[in-house]
Amino acid sequence: MPMMMLKGNESTAYAAKLARVKVVPAYPITPSTVFPEKVSELIANGEMDAEFLPVESEHSALSAAIGAAATGVRTMTATASQGLAFMNEILYIASGMRLPIVMAIGNRALAAPVNIWADQQDTMMVRDSGWIHFYAETNQEALDLTIIAFKVSENENVLLPALMGMDAFVLTHTMEPVNVPEQKDVDAFLGEKEINYPVLDPSKPATFGAFVFPEHYMEFRYSQYIAMEHAKKVIDDAFEQFNKIFGRGYSKVSGFQVEDADILFITMGSMTGTARETVRKLREEGEKVGLVKITVFRPFPKDEIIEITKNAKxxxxxxxNISPGFAGAIFTEVAASFTNVKNRPKIIDFILGLGGRDIRVENYEEIYKRSKKAMRGKFEEVQWIDVDEESVKEVEGSL
Amino acid sequence: MNYEDMEFFAPGHRACAGCAAPIIVKWVLKLAGPNTIVVNATGCLEVFSTPYPHSAWRLPWIHVAFENASATASGIEAALKAMGKKEGTNIIVFGGDGGTSDIGIQSLSGMAERGHDVLYVLYDNEAYMNTGIQRSSSTPFGAWTTTSQVGPSKPLGKEEFKKPIADIMAAHKIPYVATANPAFLPDFKAKVQKALSIKGPKFIHTISSCTTGWRHDPSKTIEIMRLATETGIFPLWEIENGDFGHRKITYMPKQRKPVEEYLKPQGRFRHLFSEPEKIKEIQKMVDDWWAQYEHPQ
Incomplete structure (x- = not known):
């Protein structure tokens, strides 16, 4: 398998090529723009056999993706931030129509103030849209998870769209060595795209997007809920099969030094690498600390999180990301996971790295210090790290 | 093949009595035949034709949202191309005036500019009828709607002009743009047939009376739509490849009837009859359009 130096956006473009995606509608937005550029280039060079639609908005990108997927071909797009916000209406329609579209996201902050850098607010905003969420730590993961996303989405017990998030610039624009799989192996993994759902076919007319009254609407929503429940096992199976063919293992949640750890970081995306470095460093200093990385955020790996954190204090x-008025989204999900668990650990939310502010080893050391203190006493549930509190106080006043 | 004896839009749907939209849809589909995929923007047509679990569509049909029917059609066309199935398959969009001239104009413009092989049929009932008669950019000057109310401070109703959507589409230099009126069925059919025979984006602007919003007797639909053309308010024409210099009038009224004849039977214009100046203004607008056509400057 050839190693290539790829940016995150190029990894997802190669994933599209290897998955033999047939239609790519896309609209440029920083930091996702390199994806449509690369797809356009691969098509122009004759390396990829697909229709590229340079549409006039993100809203139309996802709308065209729905048209294509409903006609029965493998379809992928990419966007970020404002573009994802603009698509919001259509996200719910893609999942409601049960169309297996895959979308790469360059996770970026939302305006205002406008900011193009790493932040996971955009995909947290669409948490409830009925899309499966994968998050990559590296460009290798971005490529692998995109291919896996097709496998999961197209499973007949799932048939839900999937997004694959990678942090703006840290992944989207940074080159890393990526092991690009052989076409024949990806073909073996994904198989021929099987049309296991009704499509827009004149020989078998079907109505898509009908007007549904209260006596039927809930059953459609319940079906989506069940499909997402099915996705839990389908994802595990897809990870296992991927590992068999490619020798790279994934799981919804993965641990590092968790066994005897009193304190566990929970991370998602590119911030994980720095957390791992910090854990190594603190371990050398004799601290009992570990790390849990979330790779799949929807369906939320509740049982896996409870299990992997069972020894933590x-x-x-x-x-x-932050939901003003409460806390960050991952905290909300993790805390809710423990609602009916008897011996639950203390759970603290640390907000940092918004709008591309670097997440550094010192930040994790600070988090560790504060968590250790909390182990024995009172603590603030939501704490901001590396923020100039004083300058804000001058304007907003103290709490 | 001739499919005029076949119905691809089934009876039993829930349109109001006298609604022109089903007439338009049924005739377009008869001319298109079974190898057709239909995309529908949100609107009356979508709601009255697909009350789940029923559907009036005997063809593959998709409704995604209000503003994106053209984008959806673009994706369908791309998928058919990718599968090698585009040849011989019609993709037809039906959108109302809100979904076409207002919220959908961006995606429509995008589809036209990219050159997708799609026939877009606007059924223009000149207001947001599905939500209860709110003004759109396609509502004519002087019309009452629930958001262009008539009262002592606002005696006119809608104070702005109707957006010339068909001209806007012709300015895209797409191969075929026409206006059509189901009250002139042979002309209507000829235009649909011609559009379907041309590759690329095609746009047909049809007038589509709404008895509820226009406030007329449901039995008068065809009569009133006929008057729209006979008074010269809704001229029938076609433009190919954006060649405005060769706008072809396909129905030339020998003597245009006065606009009052069209306005009078419609409750939405009732208030104008106590403002005769405004009727003169409408007459002048119509006369100016024809003068411009006959003696372009």
């Missing part, structure tokens, strides 16, 4: 959730 404090869970330090790292949220690169």
């Amino acid at each position: 404090v869970i330090a959730v790292v949220d690169r």
